[in-house]
Amino acid sequence: MSFVSRRLAAFSTAIILLGVSGSGASAQRKYDPGATDTEIKIGNIMPYSGPASAYGVIGRTEAAFFRKVNAEGGINGRKINFISYDDAYSPPKAVEQARKLVESDGVLLIFGSLGTPSNTAIQKYMNTKKVPQLFISTGATKWNDPQNFPWTMGWQPNYQNEARIYAKYILKEKPNARIAVLYQDDDYGKDYLRGLMDGLGDSAASKIVVKDAYEVAEPTIDSHIVKMKSLGADVFVDITTPKFAAQAIRKAAEIGWRPLHLLNIVSSSIGAVIKPAGLENAQNIISVAYLMDPLDPQWKDDPGMKAFDEFLAKDFPGGDRADSFVVTGYNMAQTLVQVLKQCGDNLTRENVMKQAAGLKDFRTANLLPGIKINTSQIDFAPIKQVRLRRFKGDRWELFGPLLSAEIGG
Structure with missing residues (x-):
């Protein structure tokens, strides 16, 4: 083979290798339904009406927080599409909304849905479908059961x-x-x-x-x-x-x-x-x-409380500072954002649960001093301490x- 032929062969090999490495880079991006290069679709179910409607502000706070995240560029360049439905604190309605979110809207996961009866009603469905039922807004002890329900995780103390x-x-x-x-x-x-x-x-x-x-x-x-x-x-x-x-x-x-x-x-x-x-x-x-009370003057100069007040002023002016459910939604949303950041470009449902079960000494803005969020494959109880x-x-x-x-x- 002549010198010129050898150079051409080497150049062709280099081009092929470049193509392989390029396709390898794009192949590293893994998506399940609800995730793309530009969007992460998150589902939520809240009692915006009915006997437990006071809790609805948790969902409204989370929506405001995700709008703030999107305005700041999203998560790893992706915007959150937060789809929240009302179940009126009715388990049959919760089942209907969960099916709609998973089968029609095609969400990556359902996050922060409220109520023990509602989440009990959808737990088997979510686990059969292998869709994360993540950081649900209820402290029932049953949510910490990774062996039998590996797709369900609570958030607050039980x-x-x-x-x-x-x-x-x-x-x-x-x-x-x-x-x-x-x-x-x-x-x-x-x-x-x-x-x-x-x-x-x-x-x-x-x-x-x-x-x-x-x-x-x-x-x-x-x-x-x-x-x-x-x-x-x-x-x-x-x-x-x-x-x-x-x-x-x-x-x-x-x-x-x-x-x-x-x-x-x-x-x-x-x-x-x-x-x-x-x-x-x-x-x-x-x-x-387990969370700071915005009305307690001892937190007046705390950086996390200042950030919360800034969020209320700029992103959620309708939020009542005296309503602890606003603080709850604000901190729950931060926990989900941390998990999605850890997922990087691997936005599969399996990896979402893996990252949720891999939180180490994570603190949201308003957890009481000394409280940290820790999870593992055998520990699905993120927050484990309280004060009287x-x-x-x-x-x-x-x-x-x-x-x-x-x-x-």
């Missing part, structure tokens, strides 16, 4: 252990307590109840004078509150959603019942629950927290150390 914390507090502060429990008659309420019973242990039978269940279709729970007072209860464990929590606080004050009142975190929003119930009626209520707090004046006051919200913690 309900059973929150209730165990209340049980320990009761045993310490009121050893002779006469406890009344009001709970929603579904998986959400029963999860809390189970944790409370476990935490009280052998004393549960003697200390609990009434366990009263209510249905979400009930217009009011006033009669339950009257019954609890009549039975001489001096501790009230309040496992209700916002509408009913506000009613319970108001009615207890109206009839002069002043028990030690322990209120589950999902109904502890000042803007959505405490203010409607009357600040004066909510004094000394006990709850827990007491309502005083017009705000919550934290007290005590960080408490474990892990099973057995």
